[in-house]
Amino acid sequence: xxxxxxxxxxxxxxxxxxxxxxxxxxxxxxxxxxxxxxxxxxxxxxxxxxxxxxxxxxxxxxxxxxxxxxxxxxxxxxxxxxxxxxxxxxxxxxxxxxxxxxxxxxxxxxxxxxxxxxxxxxxxxxxxxxxxxxxxxxxxxxxxxxxxxxxxxxxxxxxxxxxxxxxxxxxxxxxxxxxxxxxxxxxxxxxxxxxxxxxxxxxxxxxxxxxxxxxxxxxxxxxxxxxxxxxxxxxxxxxxxxxxxxxxxxxxxxxxxxxxxxxxxxxxxxxxxxxxxxxxxxxxxxxxxxxxxxxxxxxxxxxxxxxxxxxxxxxxxxxxxxxxxxxxxxxxxxxxxxxxxxxxxxxxxxxxxxxxxxxxxxxxxxxxxxxxxxxxxxxxxxxxxxxxxxxxxxxxxxxxxxxxxxxxxxxxxxxxxxxxxxxxxxxxxxxxxxxxxxxxxxxxxxxxxxxxxxxxxxxxxxxxxxxxxxxxxxxxxxxxxxxxxxxxxxxxxxxxxxxxxxxxxxxxxxxxxxxxxxxxxxxxxxxxxxxxxxxxxxxxxxxxxxxxxxxxxxx
Numbered sequence: 001x002x003x004x005x006x007x008x009x010x011x012x013x014x015x016x017x018x019x020x021x022x023x024x025x026x027x028x029x030x031x032x033x034x035x036x037x038x039x040x041x042x043x044x045x046x047x048x049x050x051x052x053x054x055x056x057x058x059x060x061x062x063x064x065x066x067x068x069x070x071x072x073x074x075x076x077x078x079x080x081x082x083x084x085x086x087x088x089x090x091x092x093x094x095x096x097x098x099x100x101x102x103x104x105x106x107x108x109x110x111x112x113x114x115x116x117x118x119x120x121x122x123x124x125x126x127x128x129x130x131x132x133x134x135x136x137x138x139x140x141x142x143x144x145x146x147x148x149x150x151x152x153x154x155x156x157x158x159x160x161x162x163x164x165x166x167x168x169x170x171x172x173x174x175x176x177x178x179x180x181x182x183x184x185x186x187x188x189x190x191x192x193x194x195x196x197x198x199x200x201x202x203x204x205x206x207x208x209x210x211x212x213x214x215x216x217x218x219x220x221x222x223x224x225x226x227x228x229x230x231x232x233x234x235x236x237x238x239x240x241x242x243x244x245x246x247x248x249x250x251x252x253x254x255x256x257x258x259x260x261x262x263x264x265x266x267x268x269x270x271x272x273x274x275x276x277x278x279x280x281x282x283x284x285x286x287x288x289x290x291x292x293x294x295x296x297x298x299x300x301x302x303x304x305x306x307x308x309x310x311x312x313x314x315x316x317x318x319x320x321x322x323x324x325x326x327x328x329x330x331x332x333x334x335x336x337x338x339x340x341x342x343x344x345x346x347x348x349x350x351x352x353x354x355x356x357x358x359x360x361x362x363x364x365x366x367x368x369x370x371x372x373x374x375x376x377x378x379x380x381x382x383x384x385x386x387x388x389x390x391x392x393x394x395x396x397x398x399x400x401x402x403x404x405x406x407x408x409x410x411x412x413x414x415x416x417x418x419x420x421x422x423x424x425x426x427x428x429x430x431x432x433x434x435x436x437x438x439x440x441x442x443x444x445x446x447x448x449x450x451x452x453x454x455x456x457x458x459x460x461x462x463x464x465x466x467x468x469x470x471x472x473x474x475x476x477x478x479x480x481x482x483x484x485x486x487x488x489x490x491x492x493x494x495x496x497x498x499x500x501x502x503x504x505x506x507x508x509x510x511x512x513x514x515x516x517x518x519x520x521x522x523x524x525x526x527x528x529x530x531x532x533x534x535x536x537x538x539x540x541x542x543x544x545x546x547x548x549x550x551x552x553x554x555x
């Protein structure tokens with residue numbers, strides 16, 4: 001109690017702690033903004049709630065902009081004792097807790113903060129589909145839902161039973177049909193979110209790209225079915241039994257009891273909500289489930305968010321609902337953006353001078369390996385040699401040959417990945433690429449054998465050439481390149497997009513260096529590059545999407 005009271009009344013907001021938390025938050029955001037599930041959740045909330053606070057999500061700019069003074073001001077304005085709720089659960093008596101509270105919080109004064117006025121969420125009259133184009137995605141994340149009711153609505157109990165039938169677990173309709181019957185997914189679920197103001201309903205799943213439209217249509221079918229067909233008695237009783245049987249497991253510990261009581265009080269639920277929950281669930285009837293589903297699940301006025309490769313799924317989705325296309329950050333796109341026009345790189349060959357690049361590879365700030373790149377001139381072009389060592393995971397050497405104009409000639413790669421032999425041997429000649437590869441599959445991590453014999457159009461580069469050619473690109477704010485890239489390990493040629501998203505300061509050798517922050521989308525794991533804004537445009541840092549791994553330049 002003393003520690004909690006001190007933190008509530010006299011928080012220090014130490015500058016070093018604020019900066020540490022800022023760094024940790026930015027690192028977490030970097031990972032979240034690269035993964036399809038968090039991307040889908042952010043855009044879904046924004047679509048449902050609009051400019052209401054529930055529609056907002058943190059972004060790197062907002063995290064960087066927050067100052068210690070902002071935190072102090074927020075604490076003083078918002079953390080007040082009047083109107084606050086203190087819940088204590090454990091082997092203690094009310095007189096003991098009261099005495100501790102009076103001692104701990106003595107001198108803490110302040111009227112309740114003024115209730116802010118928030119913008120109302122948008123009212124949806126039709127179903128809208130937001131397609132979040134994530135190039136290279138091999139799966140699609142689907143979310144369907146709508147706004148529902150206030151947190152103390154009496155339909156809370158019938159909604160819990162409705163959800164259990166529809167998507168509450170492995171015996172629910174969505175799970176059994178989409179996974180067990182159709183084999184489209186590893187799981188499909190639904191839930192009601194209780195929030196002060198107005199809550200929401202959502203159904204979600206992740207499916208293979210080629211069945212995206214089928215999975216969405218089936219999900220909508222099941223949402224309509226639960227709201228139009230009376231639930232059979234056996235299914236109703238099984239759902240109620242599951243909820244009443246599992247509820248005691250949610251209030252086993254003192255922490256769980258405190259959380260349940262606090263939520264009930266903060267949301268304005270009945271004083272006996274926790275004590276009578278199982279009885280009220282058991283009393284839910286089939287007509288109540290039907291009425292609740294009809295009022296709270298509205299597939300014909302829903303928000304649908306799908307994160308996937310738009311170039312592969314857009315056409316099949318057009319007949320389901322009106323589509324808006326955005327990128328993972330929510331910026332609008334057009335159908336033409338799904339199949340961008342590829343052009344040969346306009347290289348500044350004078351910038352391809354002999355150089356040596358050295359990087360320290362870190363995992364959450366701890367060194368786990370290194371990478372060294374060496375660009376040399378040859379009698380008829382360039383040779384780029386790259387050695388990568390990540391302890392216990394990767395030990396690999398790559399040799400890339402290019403002619404004097406930057407065209408690909410050959411690439412060889414050898415070494416081990418997760419202890420398994422891996423290799424690439426490809427020759428570019430006469431408008432074709434021929435060779436073999438033995439590399440880990442990004443989905444299964446099993447080594448797969450690949451034979452390459454394909455036409456390559458003018459301007460196609462090898463995926464190992466991207467780093468080698470970075471200094472030769474014509475850098476400027478807002479620059480964007482769409483490149484045809486051959487990935488021998490994946491046995492595919494597809495466009496990769498390299499786009500400057502802004503400028504940031506990067507610390508190299510203890511000194512800040514201004515850099516272009518540049519996003520590379522297209523490879524199985526998207527990358528972020530930081531390239532110095534001044535010539536010779538050196539690569540300063542690399543971050544791998546979805547992993548707390550950084551490559552940091554060593555001077």
